[in-house]
Amino acid sequence: MKNFNKLIFHVDVNSAYLSWEATYRKQHGEKADLREIPSVVGGDEESRHGIVLAKSIPAKKYKIATGEPLFLARQKCPELVVAPPRYDLYMQCSNALNEILQQYTPKIQRFSVDESFLDFSNMQHLYPDYMKLAEEIKDRIKKELGFTVNIGISSNKLLAKVASDFEKPDNIHTLFPWEIKDKMWPLPVEDLFMVGRATLPKLNKLNIFTIGDLANYDLEILKSSLKSHGVLIWNYANGIDNSEVRKSNNIEMKGIGNSTTIPFDVEDKETAHLVLLSLAEMVSTRLRSSQNCCSVISISIRSSNFVSLSHQRKLYCPTDSTKKIVEVSNKLFDEKWNGEPVRHMGIHVTQLCTNEFYQCSLLDNGNNEKERALDKTLDNIRSKYGSGAVIRSSFLQSGIRSMSGGVGEEYPMMSSLL
DNA sequence: TCTGGGGTCCTAGGACCC
DNA sequence: TCTGGGGTCCTAGGACCC
Numbered sequence: 325m326k327n328f329n330k331l332i333f334h335v336d337v338n339s340a341y342l343s344w345e346a347t348y349r350k351q352h353g354e355k356a357d358l359r360e361i362p363s364v365v366g367g368d369e370e371s372r373h374g375i376v377l378a379k380s381i382p383a384k385k386y387k388i389a390t391g392e393p394l395f396l397a398r399q400k401c402p403e404l405v406v407a408p409p410r411y412d413l414y415m416q417c418s419n420a421l422n423e424i425l426q427q428y429t430p431k432i433q434r435f436s437v438d439e440s441f442l443d444f445s446n447m448q449h450l451y452p453d454y455m456k457l458a459e460e461i462k463d464r465i466k467k468e469l470g471f472t473v474n475i476g477i478s479s480n481k482l483l484a485k486v487a488s489d490f491e492k493p494d495n496i497h498t499l500f501p502w503e504i505k506d507k508m509w510p511l512p513v514e515d516l517f518m519v520g521r522a523t524l525p526k527l528n529k530l531n532i533f534t535i536g537d538l539a540n541y542d543l544e545i546l547k548s549s550l551k552s553h554g555v556l557i558w559n560y561a562n563g564i565d566n567s568e569v570r571k572s573n574n575i576e577m578k579g580i581g582n583s584t585t586i587p588f589d590v591e592d593k594e595t596a597h598l599v600l601l602s603l604a605e606m607v608s609t610r611l612r613s614s615q616n617c618c619s620v621i622s623i624s625i626r627s628s629n630f631v632s633l634s635h636q637r638k639l640y641c642p643t644d645s646t647k648k649i650v651e652v653s654n655k656l657f658d659e660k661w662n663g664e665p666v667r668h669m670g671i672h673v674t675q676l677c678t679n680e681f682y683q684c685s686l687l688d689n690g691n692n693e694k695e696r697a698l699d700k701t702l703d704n705i706r707s708k709y710g711s712g713a714v715i716r717s718s719f720l721q722s723g724i725r726s727m728s729g730g731v732g733e734e735y736p737m738m739s740s741l742l
Numbered sequence: 743t744c745t746g747g748g749g750t751c752c753t754a755g756g757a758c759c760c
Numbered sequence: 761t762c763t764g765g766g767g768t769c770c771t772a773g774g775a776c777c778c
Contacts, residue, residue: 340778367746375746390778395743409746436749436778520776552752553775583747622771630745634772668746729747741750741777 331454332569333442334476334484335425335461337417338493340438341365341378344417345407347470362386363405366394371587372667377409381493414438420469428461434572441481443569458496466494481742482565483508485517504563509536517742518557526550535561567742576676577614582606582729583670589628590666593658598718600653602728603671608646609703609727611673615680617642618673621649623656626668635660642677645695646702649673670729 337343342365346358362383367373374394386401398404418437425432428451431443444451451457458475466472472494476487479500486508487499499507514524516535526549532538538546539561546554559565582603590596600623611618622636635656643649653671705714715726 369743372744373746374744377746391745393744396745398743439778518776522775578750581748585746620770632773636771638770670747672749 329446330479331444331447332478332481332484333444333458333461334435334481334488335421335440335442336474336476336485336488337421337438338472338474339378339380340417341409341414342380342407343471344414345410346380347417348410348413351470358405358407361405362388362401362403363407364388364394364397365409366397366406367409369394372585417469417471421465421473424465424468425461428457431569431571433569439485441484441569455496462494462496480563480565481567481569482517482560483563485742486515489515499563501563504539505536508563509534509539509561511535513538513561516557516560518553518560523550523553523557565742577616579672579674579676580607580610580614580616580618581670581672582610583624583668583672584728585626585668586666587723590669593661595722595724596657596661596666596669597654598722598724599669599728600657600671601650601716602719602725603669604646604650604653606727606729607671607673608644608649608699609706611649611676612644612679612699612703613707614676615678616676617644617679618649619675619677620673621652621656622672622674623653623660624668624670624672625657625661625666628665628667630667631664633660638675642675642679644679644699645692646699647695 339359342358342363345365346363350357359380360382361380362385363380364376364383365378366376376388376390376392376394376397379388379390379397383397383401383404386397386404388397388400388404394406398406414437418434421438422432422434422440425440425442429442429444429447433441435441444454444457454477458477462473462475474488474490474492474494475496476484476489477496477498477500478484478487483499483501483504487497490497490499490507511534513519513527513532513535516538519527519538527533527538530541530545530549532541538558541558543555543558546558550557584599584603586599590599618639619642620636620638622634624632624634626632637652637656639648639652649671657669702714711727719726
């Protein structure tokens with residue numbers, strides 16, 4: 325018997341958004357199964373959100389890719405079925421999945437809405453046969469929730485994640501260190517976690533095409549051309565990853581942001597400010613509900629010809645006030661905007677600190693108490709009666725939503741950090 | 743009929759200080 | 761008549777993830 329002291333599962337829902345929609349439709353009496361026909365979940369083209377968010381396996385056979393424009397997908401497959409996204413449904417499914425997983429170990433990291441790491445290290449006494457355990461989990465999810473998952477098994481998170489990506493759907497794969505050479509090294513290098521669009525051509529230039537090529541490449545050369553990222557992916561290619569399964573609620577937020585593609589190009593400052601107001605309402609509400617203040621406010625702008633820029637400012641005094649965030653955002657926009665039509669805008673707040681010991685700034689004229697009371701009152705009304713219960717009159721007839729960004733309920737932590 | 747939205751981390755240059 | 765160098769903070773942009 326090999327050494328199974330470290331044992332990590334990676335549970336990955338197959339085509340999550342699409343599976344969840346398909347499951348919902350079946351449970352509500354629909355005959356056809358979206359998973360068995362070319363279909364995608366996609367945004368609304370009318371409001372310029374028209375990209376593929378998830379695809380069925382039959383759609384994949386038409387070379388339809390996640391992130392590509394819907395009109396392109398339809399060109400590849402004219403009979404493509406497109407379902408709109410429903411984030412509240414996804415959150416329900418994700419929570420239901422999590423409830424099942426939690427019955428097997430408390431050491432769970434929800435890596436995204438549809439992926440979790442489970443740590444079964446040193447639990448042989450409870451689960452002597454990891455394969456049986458994985459089968460039980462997988463089959464219970466299918467039976468009780470109606471959708472399928474892949475489970476990847478290994479001795480660290482990276483390898484477990486790579487393993488769960490092997491043949492889909494409804495499968496269990498192992499990728500232990502002694503299997504790396506056979507199972508992982510022949511794969512194209514872009515299949516490796518953290519090798520993305522920009523890194524791939526750089527690696528190809530170095531004559532690296534498979535994960536094995538990368539694993540056996542001279543680390544010093546890699547370091548000099550890709551810096552720390554080169555070291556990271558070299559380690560990954562060799563199956564080296566010492567990251568812990570971190571309990572998700574122990575991970576502190578580094579920043580909060582919302583952004584939106586506006587249904588039309590914005591060409592005047594007043595409209596731009598209105599969009600910023602609607603974003604600031606969302607960001608500041610989330611900031612307060614996380615019981616934080618922020619010290620840095622930044623805005624981002626994407627022009628109609630897809631040029632992006634950002635501008636940020638550090639505050640003298642941390643804030644969670646809607647009014648303050650709006651004021652600073654507007655100023656940042658005015659300082660940076662060159663008059664080009666604007667397609668997309670965002671507000672992000674960072675350098676968070678607890679709002680527990682909130683200190684009024686001496687420079688702020690003492691309006692703070694009133695503002696905080698107003699913000700709090702609006703938060704309460706909106707959480708009770710919905711975000712549209714109280715809106716600013718400036719949004720009426722504007723064609724701009726009173727609160728922009730957000731996907732309904734809060735999603736679990738997502739990160740490119742294992 | 744064009745290209746979403748939520749995150750985290752890294753790098754590089756300039757300002758500023760000693 | 762000189763023009764080093766280390767450290768930190770701030771800012772903008774880019775890389776990656778789902």
